[in-house]
Amino acid sequence: xxxxxxxxxxxxxxxxxxxxxxxxxxxxxxxxxxxxxxxxxxxxxxxxxxxxxxxxxxxxxxxxxxxxxxxxxxxxxxxxxxxxxxxxxxxxxxxxxxxxxxxxxxxxxxxxxxxxxxxxxxxxxxxxxxxxxxxxxxxxxxxxxxxxxxxxxxxxxxxxxxxxxxxxxxxxxxxxxxxxxxxxxxxxxxxxxxxxxxxxxxxxxxxxxxxxxxxxxxxxxxxxxxxxxxxxxxxxxxxxxxxxxxxxxxxxxxxxxxxxxxxxxxxxxxxxxxxxxxxxxxxxxxxxxxxxxxxxxxxxxxxxxxxxxxxxxxxxxxxxxxxxxxxxxxxxxxxxxxxxxxxxxxxxxxxxxxxxxxxx
Numbered sequence: 001x002x003x004x005x006x007x008x009x010x011x012x013x014x015x016x017x018x019x020x021x022x023x024x025x026x027x028x029x030x031x032x033x034x035x036x037x038x039x040x041x042x043x044x045x046x047x048x049x050x051x052x053x054x055x056x057x058x059x060x061x062x063x064x065x066x067x068x069x070x071x072x073x074x075x076x077x078x079x080x081x082x083x084x085x086x087x088x089x090x091x092x093x094x095x096x097x098x099x100x101x102x103x104x105x106x107x108x109x110x111x112x113x114x115x116x117x118x119x120x121x122x123x124x125x126x127x128x129x130x131x132x133x134x135x136x137x138x139x140x141x142x143x144x145x146x147x148x149x150x151x152x153x154x155x156x157x158x159x160x161x162x163x164x165x166x167x168x169x170x171x172x173x174x175x176x177x178x179x180x181x182x183x184x185x186x187x188x189x190x191x192x193x194x195x196x197x198x199x200x201x202x203x204x205x206x207x208x209x210x211x212x213x214x215x216x217x218x219x220x221x222x223x224x225x226x227x228x229x230x231x232x233x234x235x236x237x238x239x240x241x242x243x244x245x246x247x248x249x250x251x252x253x254x255x256x257x258x259x260x261x262x263x264x265x266x267x268x269x270x271x272x273x274x275x276x277x278x279x280x281x282x283x284x285x286x287x288x289x290x291x292x293x294x295x296x297x298x299x300x301x302x303x304x305x306x307x308x309x310x311x312x313x314x315x316x317x318x319x320x321x322x323x324x325x326x327x328x329x330x331x332x333x334x335x336x337x338x339x340x341x342x343x344x345x346x347x348x349x350x351x352x353x354x355x356x357x358x359x360x
Contacts, residue, residue, distance in 0.1 A: 007221035015207075019218030027224050028195075030231050035157070035165060035183070036175035037197035039204075043212045044219040046154060046184035047073040049194030052212030053182065054121075054150070055081040056205075061108060061116040065099055065147070067091065069126050072308075074152060078121070084109070090129070093137035096120065100145045118147040119180075124156030124167035128309055128317065130270020130277045132160070135171045143177065150180040158188025159275050164234045164247050170273070187319075188234075191226040193219040246322035250275055254320045257329050261318075264337045265346030269315070278304070278315040279345075286343050287314050293342060299335040 003023060013019040024042065032040040043049040054077030058064060062083040066074060069090045078085045086103060089095040100118070107113055120142050122133050135151070142149045153166045161169030166183070168175050175181065180202065184194040196206060207213055234243040254275045261268045267280040281290055287303045294301045305314040318332075340346050 003225035004222045009222065010220055011218045013218065014215060015213050015218045021221055021224075023221060023224045023228065024218065027228050027231075030228060031183075031195045032197055034231060034235065035153075035181050035197045036168070037181060037199070039200045039202075040195050040197040041203050041207055041210075041213060042185075042219055042224070043194045043196070044216055045192070045212070046186050046194040047076075048212045048216060049182055049184065049196060050074050050152065051076040051080065052210050052216075053180075053196055053206065054078055054119075056210040057081075057150075057180070058083045058117050058119055061113075063103055063115045063118045064121060065096065065103070065118065066121045067123065067126075069129060070121060070123060071127060071152065071154070074121055074123075083119075084115075091122075091126070091131055091134055093134055093141050096138060097141045097145070100141065100147060104145060118145075119150050120147050121150045122152070124151060124153040124160065125274055125276055127155055127276060128278060128304060128315070130274045130317075132156070132170065132271045132274055133167050135167050135173050139173055139177050148179040149177075151178050151182065153181065153183040154194070155187055155276055157183040158230075158234060159247075159250055160273065162247070164188070164243070185223070185227045189227045189230040191223045191230070193223060193227070249322040250320060253322065253324050253329060257318065257320055257333070260329075260333050261336070262348075263351040264333070264340065265348045265350040266336070266340060267347045275320045276317065277320070278317045280347065281314040281316055281343075281345060282312060284311065284314050286345065289343050290316060290339055290345065293339040294335055297335045297338070299332055301336075 007021055011019040027042055028040045032038060050073035058081050060082045064078045064081065064083050064085045066078055066085060066087050067090055068087045086099055088099045108115060122138055124133050139149060157166040158164045160166055163169065168178065179198060181197040182194065185191040232238045236243050251273050255272055258268055258277050261279055269278045270276060281287060284305050287305050291301055291303045302317045304317055309315060
């Protein structure tokens, strides 16, 4: 509320005109310190962070090697860059190495000249799979072939790792080995916008060429203050241990919910500790059935179908929060179990332990 009174709801300007305030600068410094990079810059929209940064980093004569299940914003940025785009099998470092080796050996199409630049793009947590990136192995491959690595931590920053610093902390990877770190403020920080973190030279360059920085309205000051306040909680700079307790709670809640979904017989995707857990519906006709029947029982669910997923791989996606109580989780599980029986979504035998919990 203080930031609203001091700065107004919007700067009504781009960052390079009148859209940079002292709290925008404070947030950029705080983000850089949090992720372990020398500098950072913030954008007003998460999607635009990827879609306007990638074209600023690479162009014709360059090669982007993208995970086959990367987010739509990465796909849009890669297509808009003018660079050649190749994909590698989802989260498979061995196939990434094969694609890199062949691309370097063959060079650019027709001319066979060496690529001007090669960027490998991956995500920390894949939003429709709930899987953690095999980052340490992928970093080893990119270093071996001297390719740049671009890491999208939209779903992992603030939720993964002992202190919430994302998949780098979770996998024990030095942030200095990641050339470009991207993240959004819409998940763990309860706000809007996104960031890019990297070397001071990279950030200075992007501030001069990225359309998302030059032409777009800057992040709303109250939204900036929301992220600053959330970061202070996570870092423990609010004078309490709330941040540490929330990080422990989101891990505990996520693992409990995933375990119970599996016990009831649902096909659950994703890794342990991931707060994103899709479970399969498969048949597109079951999307509205599952959603509406859950809503009748006062549980809102997120269902996902084509074109976000392949036509016959529809799913429901659960995103767990530290604020969910045990009662909230059990209520959700009870409703999902009841509706899954109705829609025939339990593709595996139900384990005895879940039936005991349900009866209790």
